[in-house]
Amino acid sequence: MGQQIRQKLHLSTIQPLTYLKCPSCGTNHSRGFQDGDYIFKKAEDKCPNCGGQGMEIVGIYVPEKPQAQQTEVSKTSEKP
Amino acid sequence: MVILYQLAPEFTSLIWLIWVAFIMLMIFYPQLGQRFQLEAILRDIGRKLERIRIYRDEVRNKTVETVKNVGKPSFDPSQEIDKLMDFFMIPPESMDPFGIVYKLEHIINIGEGELESQVREMSPQAEDYQVKTLSNLVDVSRGMNMLYRIVRHFYLLGRKTRNIYLVAQLQMLMPQIMEIAEAFRHAANAFSKGQPIGDGVGVLAAAKFVKGAGRVNATYEVAKDTIVTEVEHDSRRVLVVRAAGPGGSVGRPGEGVKKLIESNGDAVKLIITIDAALKLEGDESGKVAEGIGVAIGGPGVDKFKIEEVAKSKGIPVYAIVIYQSIAEAITPMREVIAKAADKVADRIKKIISEKVSQGATVILAGIGNTVGIG
Numbered sequence: 460m461g462q463q464i465r466q467k468l469h470l471s472t473i474q475p476l477t478y479l480k481c482p483s484c485g486t487n488h489s490r491g492f493q494d495g496d497y498i499f500k501k502a503e504d505k506c507p508n509c510g511g512q513g514m515e516i517v518g519i520y521v522p523e524k525p526q527a528q529q530t531e532v533s534k535t536s537e538k539p
Numbered sequence: 540m541v542i543l544y545q546l547a548p549e550f551t552s553l554i555w556l557i558w559v560a561f562i563m564l565m566i567f568y569p570q571l572g573q574r575f576q577l578e579a580i581l582r583d584i585g586r587k588l589e590r591i592r593i594y595r596d597e598v599r600n601k602t603v604e605t606v607k608n609v610g611k612p613s614f615d616p617s618q619e620i621d622k623l624m625d626f627f628m629i630p631p632e633s634m635d636p637f638g639i640v641y642k643l644e645h646i647i648n649i650g651e652g653e654l655e656s657q658v659r660e661m662s663p664q665a666e667d668y669q670v671k672t673l674s675n676l677v678d679v680s681r682g683m684n685m686l687y688r689i690v691r692h693f694y695l696l697g698r699k700t701r702n703i704y705l706v707a708q709l710q711m712l713m714p715q716i717m718e719i720a721e722a723f724r725h726a727a728n729a730f731s732k733g734q735p736i737g738d739g740v741g742v743l744a745a746a747k748f749v750k751g752a753g754r755v756n757a758t759y760e761v762a763k764d765t766i767v768t769e770v771e772h773d774s775r776r777v778l779v780v781r782a783a784g785p786g787g788s789v790g791r792p793g794e795g796v797k798k799l800i801e802s803n804g805d806a807v808k809l810i811i812t813i814d815a816a817l818k819l820e821g822d823e824s825g826k827v828a829e830g831i832g833v834a835i836g837g838p839g840v841d842k843f844k845i846e847e848v849a850k851s852k853g854i855p856v857y858a859i860v861i862y863q864s865i866a867e868a869i870t871p872m873r874e875v876i877a878k879a880a881d882k883v884a885d886r887i888k889k890i891i892s893e894k895v896s897q898g899a900t901v902i903l904a905g906i907g908n909t910v911g912i913g
């Protein structure tokens with residue numbers, strides 16, 4: 460029974476995104492969370508917009524699914 | 540049945556016999572139905588218990604793996620972690636409640652210190668903030684283990700005593716228990732990677748307020764793992780108290796606020812606390828609400844200390860809470876909760892300008908676990 464349950468439960472982990480702000484051009488960017496990231500850290504990433512260094516991590520969170528997409532998912536998961 | 544009569548009328552007497560036997564069975568053994576029900580409930584709980592056991596093992600293995608990766612011990616930490624999973628703290632005797640808060644604080648401080656020092660011993664390569672996060676991860680393993688043991692206890696007790704009322708109560712609680720077990724599982728993942736969790740929103744709001752205030756006058760440690768940042772807002776002096784990040788810690792905000800009030804005399808005119816609060820079903824996650832009192836969860840030591848000092852000095856206490864579910868509080872922070880921190884930072888500015896006069900001092904305490912927040 461344990462093996463069956465284990466297969467069914469195959470880890471669906473919640474993955475947050477890291478949100479960065481460029482101090483040079485002020486634009487916001489996001490990427491997948493990387494080990495060592497924390498809010499207010501000066502990241503080593505280059506700004507994809509201006510190439511500036513020293514982007515600051517301004518947020519790490521799990522983005523909400525858009526409302527339309529959520530409805531679509533719930534519709535498809537409903538059995539007739 | 541009617542078809543059976545039509546097809547084979549000779550079966551009539553046999554069917555009657557079966558009916559009579561069934562009725563006799565029900566008369567002389569009325570618990571039969573209950574037995575069937577008991578078995579069905581036990582099977583259902585058994586399946587869920589197996590699931591919790593898998594979660595428990597998964598969380599334990601993740602803890603061992605993370606300690607190996609981050610702490611790089613020279614030995615296999617599995618046995619040590621198994622030992623820590625059974626670590627316990629005995630709360631003080633409450634028959635005579637006088638001074639119980641300080642006794643409880645003493646026990647908690649010793650317990651946390653002991654846990655941290657044991658994690659530090661098996662993680663020689665980990666930095667201080669990583670040791671704190673690893674201690675949190677071990678705490679999650681302990682919680683998961685305790686949950687599994689409690690459910691198993693009532694399941695086996697119900698099976699042994701064949702007590703349907705006992706197992707029915709457990710079955711009714713299982714949906715909430717499973718939700719908590721799932722949350723522990725995700726929490727272990729968040730702590731193993733150092734990701735901010737929903738409970739950290741109070742700390743995040745306080746930190747965002749400091750960012751928005753601009754110039755920082757001073758930053759220093761006021762109590763263990765608790766820092767104070769002095770800023771100015773609209774000609775008011777604001778002392779922002781919060782746990783030091785980015786390691787997983789809640790700090791000692793009660794002790795911090797008490798020390799600040801003692802050292803600042805009568806200059807403190809308002810205490811504001813910000814914390815995550817449990818929402819009721821149907822409430823929107825990330826909803827911000829304001830009220831009066833001290834918004835701090837946990838065992839109550841910090842809350843007691845702030846209430847005590849605020850009462851003795853006659854300082855008003857103001858609270859801001861951000862609603863979320865128990866699962867959201869210990870799993871990676873959701874967008875709606877993170878965005879609420881910005882709203883709270885704006886509200887704090889407004890409250891400070893409205894409630895206290897220029898030149899006065901305000902203490903702002905951001906409460907919560909600071910994992911992933913620098």
